[in-house]
Amino acid sequence: MKKGKISDVFGKPLNVVNVGLESMAEAVKDQDVPTFQVDWQPPMEGVKHLRITKSGINIDEANEEVVKRIKQARPTLVGMGVAKDVIPGMHDRMILHAGPPITWERMCGPMKGAVMGALVYEGIAENEEAAEKIAASGGVEFSPCHHHNAVGPMAGIFSPSMPVFIIENTTFGNKAYCTQNEGLGKVLRYGGMGPEIYKRLKWMEAVLYPTLQRAIDSMPDGIDVKALIAQALHMGDEGHNRNRAGTSLFLRAIGPALARTNKDNEVLAKVIEFIDKNDHFFLNLTMPAGKAALEPAEGVEGSSILTVMARNGTDFGIRLSSMPDRWFVAPAGEVKGLYFPGFTAEDANLDIGDSTVTETAGYGGFAMAAAPAITQFVGGTPDMAVAATLEMYEINFSEHEGFTIPVLNYRGTPLGIDVRKVMETGILPKLNTGISHKDPGIGGIGAGILRAPEKCFKDAFDAFQEKYF
Amino acid sequence: MKKGKISDVFGKPLNVVNVGLESMAEAVKDQDVPTFQVDWQPPMEGVKHLRITKSGINIDEANEEVVKRIKQARPTLVGMGVAKDVIPGMHDRMILHAGPPITWERMCGPMKGAVMGALVYEGIAENEEAAEKIAASGGVEFSPCHHHNAVGPMAGIFSPSMPVFIIENTTFGNKAYCTQNEGLGKVLRYGGMGPEIYKRLKWMEAVLYPTLQRAIDSMPDGIDVKALIAQALHMGDEGHNRNRAGTSLFLRAIGPALARTNKDNEVLAKVIEFIDKNDHFFLNLTMPAGKAALEPAEGVEGSSILTVMARNGTDFGIRLSSMPDRWFVAPAGEVKGLYFPGFTAEDANLDIGDSTVTETAGYGGFAMAAAPAITQFVGGTPDMAVAATLEMYEINFSEHEGFTIPVLNYRGTPLGIDVRKVMETGILPKLNTGISHKDPGIGGIGAGILRAPEKCFKDAFDAFQEKYF
Incomplete structure (x- = not known):
């Protein structure tokens, strides 16, 4: 030796x-x-392990049903459409946002910025000042993406004219929606405002969208997003803040159809360049894939597993499968991260976005062991990335055999955040996330890592006990 | 805790x-x-550590010069051409092959198969039987790829009409060449023969080549292959038997140019599909990138580092920087691997191909820690993949800062196989490789792992001592 x-x-x-x-x-x-x-706390005091509800439901069996449905999901990109035409409940004066419900008054800076920007992009307001007045005076209706089978990264703003990806979970037939990813930096979803942002959004509506839509429509089976995520996890992605492999695989998958439906070489070149220059493009497919996988798992009586985890930049909210209409909220957390040149933690907004749907569905931050190079973007070390995944097994009910991590000998990713386990172990979900500037109009300033706040888990656990014991 | x-x-x-x-x-x-x-043997007996040659050359300094040149290399895809037009010394009746020099009589089955197939593809022979007679009677001249600034995977056969990639090391101005990758299974480079192979090669010559060539010619800076390899090592590739990320990144890099130079949508779609269906496509770029990086490091007096390591399926050969024209050969080894359905180790040819240029240049098998998922193709476990890289640091003179491994905390890959260290430690280079059927005409049957044979290192070390001490 x-x-x-x-x-x-x-x-x-x-x-x-x-x-x-x-x-x-x-x-x-x-x-x-x-x-x-490993950052670990002693179990929260007075927590007892819950097994059988007063009506006789075996919680483990209920949870098995939940994770079974998530594992059976087959999220597939089947088409695209305009938000107001395809998203249930969407209308001409509705704005969707990330996270739990929130009023204009309580919205954080970047969410307000994204709303104002969207109203200018829509032509509902002539400029940002007018947009602010419209928004503040009830001129538009706000609603969470999650109430419309949708998820949006960061501010998560959907306005009526925005093109969206349509993901169908072909196992269960339900659909989920997400916008097209704009890139990093000064972009709407990070709270950016300004002419260059509206111009980009218009190009995405007038050029990118029809080009991608024609290609997707020409593919009889659509694009199997689950298979792309599974491959990407073997290629250094985790599907939340590292999507370089997924973006590459998406371009490979859609490439022949893009060529066959091509009408203008220069347009096609620009579309490929736009996607190639944005390694986060695939995020807006991993997110609705997660949403599409999770929704059929909602409404299982007796389950202690989360089916929603989302932030609006002010509040962090979760929902349980067994209480699918009830949000448990707590103040959003501060992100520890790496900042783009010229910005510091002083500039950072609190944690924001629906992108934690990836962790809820068994990848994203929970699969960081598969993505050691993500630490160049969100901070930390490759060892920490492995430790983060290992720790998350402690609070997840199951492991996702469809999403495996080579470096852990192909172990399935942690799947099914169990509010019982969170309370018993004192381990809170560890997330990675982008960071917005706290003021409206500026945009993205970095990325980092944090834990979900304890309070919403405690409240959900209390409500769970109250309902079932 | x-x-x-x-x-x-x-x-x-x-x-x-x-x-x-x-x-x-x-x-x-x-x-x-x-x-x-870790598979490790005691140092070979009687090996003393060599430091200063009789003429006063400091061997470590010579080796520093060698690895400095390799690290400075910037292999860039600058164009394509037809072998007989662009490869130095190539002519109408020359066939290049992998590994050290070999006569027709001593060639292994798959190399003979690939030669016969190439002669039919060229129209030099009407059929395989006629090809065998031409080859056996001196009707063509055989020469190693390595004698022509070229490298070829497996049998490594270049025939005069084959299109080749032209890689320029823009730091030093030298060029290296490689054919286009055909895919896996029944293909020429694995020794396959038959009409479907010739048809594919003709399509690669008449359709794939001009399509790629037009695109590359339209890119003023070409494609920076070194940068793609560096990224691919952060995406689960090692650049030899796992090139899924590299192939994806290549398609992203060339995509806009393919669109801009498009003349026929269906042709473009077929070209993208061909590359998308072959995760080894990028191998034929990582290999000449390695060759282009290594050639300027040849001819450094006093260096004990290998600049060539290659196999022809019969012999395994190496060359040292300080004796760049001299091959040291030993019988090629048996590969331990995973086989495609219907094949077993009984069917396997010995180790073959120039693809060990990747390990010689500091990636490939030596970077397996970056590619845990490769074990699904070549066998072994992810732990073994990490252990393989850690072990290779023991026999390499340096680490390549341009190629880092996230899971080892961004440590540079092992670079510069030092024949002194091989002899002192008894650790032989660990390689991964494809496996050809031993008979002509069949093709690829699997992939696996093996070590280089001891004899050629011992002979090289003896010659090194003889020359310098």
Whole structure:
């Protein structure tokens, strides 16, 4: 057997995360290697393990049903359409937003910015000042994306004319919707406003959308988004803040259809360039894929599993499968992250967006072990990425055999956040996320990591106990 | 701190590779977890560490120069051409092959098959029987790819009419060449023969080649293959037997130019489909990129680093930077691998191909830690993939900062196989490779892993001592 210092083996200074066996950490510490523990708290006090409800429902069996439905899902990109035409309940004066319900007054800066920008883009307001007055005076109706089978990244703003992807869960026949991804930086979904943003959105409506729509419509089976996510997890993505592989695979999948339905070489070139320059493009497919997978799992009596987890930049909200119409909310958290040049934590808005649908559906931050290179974007170290996934197994009810992590010997991703387990272990869901500037009109300023707030889990657990015990 | 069995942390039965600290393996063994050691042998007897040659050359300094040149390389796809027009020394009756020089009589079955197939494809022979007679009677001249700034996967056959990629190392101005990748299974480079193979090769010559060539010619800076390889290593590729990410990134990079130079939508669709259906397409770019990077590092007096490592299916050959014209050969090895349905190890030819240029240039099998999912193709486990890279640091002179491995905390890949270190440690280069059927005409039957043979390293080391000490 070869002997040596562990740092010699890796050839560089190490930071060791200890996730289990204490003697291993001691052996490493003996070599002056810095070690840090998985961030873990003792179980919350007074939590008892709930098994059978007063009406006799076996909670584990209910949860099995929930994860079975999620695993059976087959989210498929079947078409595109304009929001007001295809999204249930959407109308000419409705704006959808991320997270739990919220009034204009309580909206954070970037959400207000995105709303104002959307009203100018729509032509409902002549400029941002007019838009603010319309928004503040009840001139438009606000509604959460999640109330309309939709999810939106960051501010999550859908306005009536925006083109959307239509994802069908072909196993159950339900549909989910998401906008097209604009890119990073000064973009509407991060709260950006201004002519260059409206121009880009108009191009996405007039050029990108019809080009993609023609291609998708020409594909008899659509595009199997679940299969692309599964492959992307073997290619360094986690499906939330790293989508370079997914974006690449999407371009491969749609490429021949784009060519066959091509009407103008230069348009096609620009469309491919737009997607190629935006490694987050695929996020707006992983998110509705998650939503499409989760909705059939709603409404299972006795289940303690989350089917919704979303933030509006002011509040963080969750919903349980067994109480699908009830939001449990808490103040949104502060993100620890990496900032683009010129910005600091001082500029950051609180946690925002529906993109936590990815973690809820068993990938995203929970699959960070599959995506060590994500730490270049959201901060932390590759070791931390592996530790994050390992920790999330503790609070998830199951593992998703359809989404495997090679470096963990093809173990399935953590699936099914169990509010019982969160309360028993004291481990809160660990998320990665983009960061918006807190003021309207500026846009994205970085990305980072945080945990979901405890309060909404505690409230959901209390309500669960009240309903079933 | 949480306590528990390490297998509980990972949730599944573990096989632990021990790479260093003995006490860690003991702690794991105590829990009845199967452990296995990195495959390692004691140093070969009588090997002394060589530092300064009799003429006063510091070997480490010479080696630094070699790896510096390799690291400085910028392999760029600058164009395409027909082999007989662009490859130095190529002519109408020349066939290039993989590995060290070999006569028709000593060629293995798949190389003979590929030669016969190429002669039929060229129209030099009417059928395979006629081709065999021409080949056996000196009707064509055989020459190693490596003698013509070229590299070819598996049999590595270049015939005069074949289109080739032209890679320029823009730092040094030298060029390297490789054919277009045909796909897996019954294909010429694996020794396949038959009408479907010639038809595919003709389509690649008449349709794929001009389509790609027009696109590449329209890109003023070409395509930076080094940058694509570096990204692909963050996306689960290692650049030899896993090129799914690289193939995806190549399609993204060339996509807009393909659109702009499009003359026929259906042709463009077929070209994209051909590449999309072949995750090995990018191999034929990683290989000449390696060759282009290595050639300027040839001819450094006193260097003990390999600049060539290649197999012809009969012999395994290496060349040192300090003796760039001299091959050191040994019998090619047997591959341990996974076989396509219907085939077994009984059917396998010995190790073959120039693709070990990837390991020589600091990626491929040496970067397997970046590509845990490759084990689905070549066998083994993700742990083994990590262990393979860690072991290869022991016999490489340097680490390639341009090619980093996220899961090893962005450590550079092992670079610069040092024949001194191979002899001192007894560790032979660990390679992954495709497997050809041993008979002519059949093609690829699987993929696997093996080590380079000891003899050629021993001979090279002896020659190095003889020349310099």
